[in-house]
Amino acid sequence: MRDVAVVGFAQRQMQDYDGSPTCAELLVPIFGECYEQTGWTKKDIGFWCSGSSDYLAGRSFSFVSAIDAIGVLPPVNESHVEMDAAWALYEAWLKIQTGEVDTALVFGFGKASAGVLRRTLSLQLDPYTLTPLWPDTVSIAALQARLGIDGGAWDEAAMAEVVNRSLTDAEKNEYAVRAGGSSVEELLARPMFADPLRKHDAAPVTDGAAAIVLAAGDKAREVRERPAWITGLSHVTDGLHLGTRDLTRAESASRAAAAVGGLDGVDVAELHAPFSHQELILRRDLGLAEDVRVNPSGGALAGNPMFTGGGIRIGEAARRIWDGSADKVLGHATSGPALQQNLVCVMEGTI
Amino acid sequence: MRRHPQDRTLSAPVTVSFDYTRSVGPVLGRFLTGLRDGQFVGARLSDGRVVVPPPEFDPVTHRATADFVDVAETGTVTSWTWVSEPVAGQPFDRPFAFALVTLDGTDAPLLHAVDVASPDEISTGLKVRARWATERTGAITDVVFVPDTGTAAPAAPVAGEGEVTGIVTPVSLDYTYAASPEESAFFRGLAEGRLVAQRCPQCRKVYVPPRPACPVDGVPTVEEIELSDTGTVTTFCIVNVPFLGQKITPPYVSAYILLDGADIALQHLILDIPVEEIRMGLRVKAVWKPREEWGTTIENISHFAPTGDADADYDTYKHHL
Structure with a gap:
C-alpha cells in the first residue's frame, strides 16, 4: 500500500447560498485556498473527484457545470x-493506490436550500414500499430516536x-451556521x-462546498511538516429495509471500524451525526473510548451541507494532525437513512 | 452587484416532475397484490422471522424469498413520531403520526402512517388496525393505520383480478432555481435590451452568457463587456420532428450564433429565411419583441433573421465550431 495523506482542506458553509446550485462560483475560491495551502497549481493535481446530487440542484448533470471551476483545457482526469x-x-x-496518480483533489458541493431537503431525501428510500409515503428524513430519525429512548439506550x-x-x-x-x-x-x-x-436535535439545512487534497509519500511531505497520513479507510452499508435493521445500532459503522483494526488510540473523532442521538449510536458502535474528544x-x-458534511469531518480531523494537537484522529461520514452507510477514515501524524 | 449579496442572483420557481413506472417482480408483486385485495402478505426468512413487506432476497442466505405468509391486519406501535409539518405527498396533509407498526404474528416492523388527531393519542405499545382505502391499486398507499377499538371494520373486498405487476410512483419536486450571479447579470441586461458578456482575465476569451468561471482556466470572468446583437451562424439544425410543447410549426431552424466579439456561440432560432437557404457563415441580427413584453429572459429576442450582408469568411469563425 502507498502512504497517502490529507494535505489540504477548504470549506464554506451557509444557510442560504445566494448562487447557482452548481456552486461553480463557490468552488473557485475553495480551490484557490487549496492551491495556496499546497503551493500547487491545477497542473499538479493528478485526479479530481466530486460528490454531489442532481436531486439537490433540481437539474441534470450539475456536476458537469461545476467542473468549470477547475478549468479543464487541457482535459483533466476526473470522476x-x-x-x-x-x-x-x-x-x-x-x-492513488493504483499508482496512476500521486495527488488528488476531492470536492463536494450542494445547495440543499433550493428544495425541501427532508422531502427530497425520501427519494433515497425503497422506491416500492417507502418513497410513495414520502417519509421525510427527520421523521425517520425521530422513529430511530424513540426506539432508543424506549429501549433505555439513551434519553x-x-x-x-x-x-x-x-x-x-x-x-x-x-463556518458554523448554528x-x-x-x-x-x-x-x-x-x-x-x-x-x-426538537429542531436543535437535527442538523440545520445547510448549503456549502468543501475540498480536500490528497498526496502520496514525498509529495505529501513537500506540502506539510505533519501530513495527516491515512492509516485506515473503510466503508460499509446496511440493508435497504428499515424494518429488518436494528435502528438503535449502526452495524455497518461497527464493521467499518473493525475493518480498519479498531479505533484504539484515537484522540479526536469528528463524527458525522446529522441527529443528536446518532452521535450516541456512533460513539458506542464505533467502539470509541470514553476520553475521545x-x-x-x-x-x-x-x-451539515449535503454531500459535503462527511468530507468536512475528515478535513476537520486532519487539521488536528497538521497543527500537532492530536496524534491519531478519526473522520467519519454517513449517508442514507438512519445511519445506513458509514465510512471511517483514520489519520495519524507519524507512520 | 456582488457588493450586494442580498440580491446577487435572479431566481424562479421550478417544478421537476416525473411518473416512475416500475415493474415489481414476483415478491413485491405478491405483497402489492395482497394490499389491493385487503391482505398483508409477509415472508418467513431463513432465520425464522416473519417480515412485512417481504424482502426480495433473504438478508442472510441471499436466496430469493419463497415462503410467503398471510399476516393479520392488526398490530402494535413499536415507535412513532409526530409529523407536525407534513410535506407534499405524505399520507395526510394535516399533522399525523408516522410509526413503526409490528403486525401481529410478525417479527419486524413496517413503517406507515397512523391517523390520529394529536400526539396525545399515540404511544408506544398502542394497538392499531389497518384502514383500507375504498379504491385500491396495489400500492403501499392503499392502507393507513388507525387505533384499534376492538371492533373490526368490514373485511375489505378483493379489488381486482390477476397479479399486480407494476406501480406508478409520481415524483414531483419543487425548487427555487437561482441563476449564477454572472447569468443573472446577463438576464438583467436582456431586460434592458443589452447583451452582457464577460471576458476571462487569463485567456481573454469572451463568454456569453457569462459563466461563474472560465471553463478553460477556472478563474472568475470578471470583466464585463456588452456585445452587439449581430453575429454569424456557425452551425445549425433543421427541426422537422414535432414534440410536446413545440411553439413553432416545423420545419424551422435552431442555430448556434457567434455574436460579433464573442468566443462562444449562443443558441437561438433563425426565422425569416426558407430553411433550405440556412448555411454556415450566414450573417444574422436579433429581432427583439416589443419593449413592453421584455423581461429578464432570452425570449426578449424573438429570433434572429438574416442581415442581407455577404456571408462571413470561414476563417472568422473556424475556431468557434
Whole structure:
C-alpha cells in the first residue's frame, strides 16, 4: 500500500447560498485556498473527484457545470460520485493506490436550500414500499430516536447534552451556521418538532462546498511538516429495509471500524451525526473510548451541507494532525437513512 | 452587484416532475397484490422471522424469498413520531403520526402512517388496525393505520383480478432555481435590451452568457463587456420532428450564433429565411419583441433573421465550431 495523506482542506458553509446550485462560483475560491495551502497549481493535481446530487440542484448533470471551476483545457482526469465527498475521497485514495496518480483533489458541493431537503431525501428510500409515503428524513430519525429512548439506550437529556456541547464548540468554528450553547434544561424546554426530536436535535439545512487534497509519500511531505497520513479507510452499508435493521445500532459503522483494526488510540473523532442521538449510536458502535474528544468543530449539528458534511469531518480531523494537537484522529461520514452507510477514515501524524 | 449579496442572483420557481413506472417482480408483486385485495402478505426468512413487506432476497442466505405468509391486519406501535409539518405527498396533509407498526404474528416492523388527531393519542405499545382505502391499486398507499377499538371494520373486498405487476410512483419536486450571479447579470441586461458578456482575465476569451468561471482556466470572468446583437451562424439544425410543447410549426431552424466579439456561440432560432437557404457563415441580427413584453429572459429576442450582408469568411469563425 502507498502512504497517502490529507494535505489540504477548504470549506464554506451557509444557510442560504445566494448562487447557482452548481456552486461553480463557490468552488473557485475553495480551490484557490487549496492551491495556496499546497503551493500547487491545477497542473499538479493528478485526479479530481466530486460528490454531489442532481436531486439537490433540481437539474441534470450539475456536476458537469461545476467542473468549470477547475478549468479543464487541457482535459483533466476526473470522476464523480452521487455520494458525500467522503466517498469521493475513497475513490481518489484508491486511484492513488493504483499508482496512476500521486495527488488528488476531492470536492463536494450542494445547495440543499433550493428544495425541501427532508422531502427530497425520501427519494433515497425503497422506491416500492417507502418513497410513495414520502417519509421525510427527520421523521425517520425521530422513529430511530424513540426506539432508543424506549429501549433505555439513551434519553432526551443525553441527546440535549450532545446538542449543548456541539453548539458550544461551534462558537469557535467560523463556518458554523448554528452555534451557541445554553444548557440541557433550556434545550429540553424548547418545543418538539418531530416528537421526540426538537429542531436543535437535527442538523440545520445547510448549503456549502468543501475540498480536500490528497498526496502520496514525498509529495505529501513537500506540502506539510505533519501530513495527516491515512492509516485506515473503510466503508460499509446496511440493508435497504428499515424494518429488518436494528435502528438503535449502526452495524455497518461497527464493521467499518473493525475493518480498519479498531479505533484504539484515537484522540479526536469528528463524527458525522446529522441527529443528536446518532452521535450516541456512533460513539458506542464505533467502539470509541470514553476520553475521545468528539466533534471539536461542533459537528453536523452546527452545519451539515449535503454531500459535503462527511468530507468536512475528515478535513476537520486532519487539521488536528497538521497543527500537532492530536496524534491519531478519526473522520467519519454517513449517508442514507438512519445511519445506513458509514465510512471511517483514520489519520495519524507519524507512520 | 456582488457588493450586494442580498440580491446577487435572479431566481424562479421550478417544478421537476416525473411518473416512475416500475415493474415489481414476483415478491413485491405478491405483497402489492395482497394490499389491493385487503391482505398483508409477509415472508418467513431463513432465520425464522416473519417480515412485512417481504424482502426480495433473504438478508442472510441471499436466496430469493419463497415462503410467503398471510399476516393479520392488526398490530402494535413499536415507535412513532409526530409529523407536525407534513410535506407534499405524505399520507395526510394535516399533522399525523408516522410509526413503526409490528403486525401481529410478525417479527419486524413496517413503517406507515397512523391517523390520529394529536400526539396525545399515540404511544408506544398502542394497538392499531389497518384502514383500507375504498379504491385500491396495489400500492403501499392503499392502507393507513388507525387505533384499534376492538371492533373490526368490514373485511375489505378483493379489488381486482390477476397479479399486480407494476406501480406508478409520481415524483414531483419543487425548487427555487437561482441563476449564477454572472447569468443573472446577463438576464438583467436582456431586460434592458443589452447583451452582457464577460471576458476571462487569463485567456481573454469572451463568454456569453457569462459563466461563474472560465471553463478553460477556472478563474472568475470578471470583466464585463456588452456585445452587439449581430453575429454569424456557425452551425445549425433543421427541426422537422414535432414534440410536446413545440411553439413553432416545423420545419424551422435552431442555430448556434457567434455574436460579433464573442468566443462562444449562443443558441437561438433563425426565422425569416426558407430553411433550405440556412448555411454556415450566414450573417444574422436579433429581432427583439416589443419593449413592453421584455423581461429578464432570452425570449426578449424573438429570433434572429438574416442581415442581407455577404456571408462571413470561414476563417472568422473556424475556431468557434
